[in-house]
Amino acid sequence: MEDKLLIWKLNRGNKDALCRIYEKYRDNLVRIAAGLVNDVSIAEDIVQEVFLTLIRSSNKHEIRKNLKGYLTSCVINKIRNLNRKKFTQNPVSLDDIEPSTSASKTPDECVGCDEEYRNLYSAIAQLPHEQKETVILHIQGKMKFREIAQLQGTSIKTTLSRYNYGLNKLRSLLNSEVEKWDPQNI
């Protein structure tokens, strides 16, 4: 209900409501976007665009139930459009396709994060986009598989399968670190 109230207030131009929504969701959205595009600056730009769209939208009152879901969907769609645009502008043959354009970056060029996580993001970047999206949305975005399936236009089974494939691939990519893992240290 609080989100609905915030949207109602935002619709009336309330600055505090905007700040509250921003504080509540911005960083997590940036984290999700960064996980998907492997670049914090681009992620910040994408999230900023999503907030600008929210402000300019005349149909804010239609976002009734789930503001978080709405904002996350907007981020995902923007990233998809960005990827589509990249592909259209630089068409490549199937042989040239790499798992991700950002995967070729060195860990230092990757997401601006602590060193221990750079390898993780580098590995995530190597996942096929659908798997990457599912893993990030479920773990970082705390979205249910049903919601992700709805967003991706697939069945829950497909989403679950993408998630499992994604985690398995990450496990093999991060093999050495996984072996060092001791649950007591977490």
Place this chain on the structure above:
Amino acid sequence: MGSAEYIKRLIENAKIKINPEVRKAALSELINELEQTKNADSVKLKPNIGRTIMNSKILKLAAATVIIIAILIGINQLSNGNAAFADVIEYFQKHSYTFDLEGLTMKPIHAMVWEMGRIRIDYPPAVEVGDYSSITDFNNGQTLLLFHQDKTAVMKKEPAYKSLGTEEIISLCTRPIAELWNVLDGAEEYLGEKVIEDQRVSGFRISKENQNFEYDITVWADFKSGLPVMVETITKSFDKSYPTITTTMENFNLDVKIDENLFSLDLPPEYTLAYQEDLENLEVDTKLSVEAGKIVQMLDLALEDRKEEAIEVLLEIDWLKPIEFGKEPYIFSISEKEYKALKAEDQKRVDEEVSADQTIIREISEDVLNLGQKAVDDQQYEKAEKYFNAGLQLGKLLEQNPNTMVIPRLVGLAIERNASKEMIQLYTIINDNEKVREAQNQLSKAEAEVDKIREEAKQINQ
């Protein structure tokens, strides 16, 4: 399993370095954007049918074209030399006439001119508007638009043809006849003769232009009487994005008696003049009753995210006592007619308030019906009835006054239908046939009302 859990936790705990300066600057940009949007919204008028039509090319061109024809009839006579131009002008100043205009709309427009100074155009039905008419007084530029289905009127005091730059033509109509001679003498080109539907006609062409448009006007007039048979106009804008418009005026009836009342610029008694009233001046002759106060309290609580308390207040309402509201909440007080009469910016304000309130009411009604369903599952039938009845009454409250705004009424009817369906199931379970019938009647009544509103809307859209 262990390693998958590790990866999951790694992703969960992954921190990215967020630059606080960037974050602050980004928020600042958003606040600026919000301020700008707010300012833009405050001056941006709600799109509405009347305004759209007032600004449409149709009306502007219709007005301009009709004025042009009055002049052209004179030109024709002048060039033909069969009758004095002054006589013709005098004829048109003393007689009414009608004609059909093609080219501006899908179907021909029927226009009536009264004493040279006023014109009434009856437009064919338009989507979302239905049929409508415009009455323009060329002496002062005032236009009254009447939307017949909706019984709404719009008064435009500024001349609709102003942007076409036709003021000089308008002013010609009101100047002495001698001036018309001086201005128009020799401007026409003789096109020779031809036959239109067994009628021998002479043709003349005149080209005129102002700062915005170039007009190419061809008049075909009866060879003997000099009265117009067909007039074609081609209007080209110097702005290339504006399309070239070709119109044809024909079926002139120059000897017709027209009811003068059709040209009145006074508001017909059953019509509401739109976009005139201030919300602040709206008067309501009722005061907030105790039970209505509970509804207001319920809305306030729900808005503060205290939904459970809101539902408790709803359940406390005694629906048999009078429920009367003051000026607010608008969702219960403003009639459709009053809404239409409000200024555009006030309509927007009411829209926002009503939209928020109806969302809350819809959600609360969903919640009480869900609670009722749960009570049925738990075999707490009395409790269930109380919940369903609260939903039903809330729906009724929104829809019971046929004069209130249409959208909230439809929301009310939807709530009423859902509550009635639940009640039918409940009373069937407890074998109370009389109450089943009552709930069925309630449902049928609500459905019939929805059909009626839809049918009315369909008629308007036809």
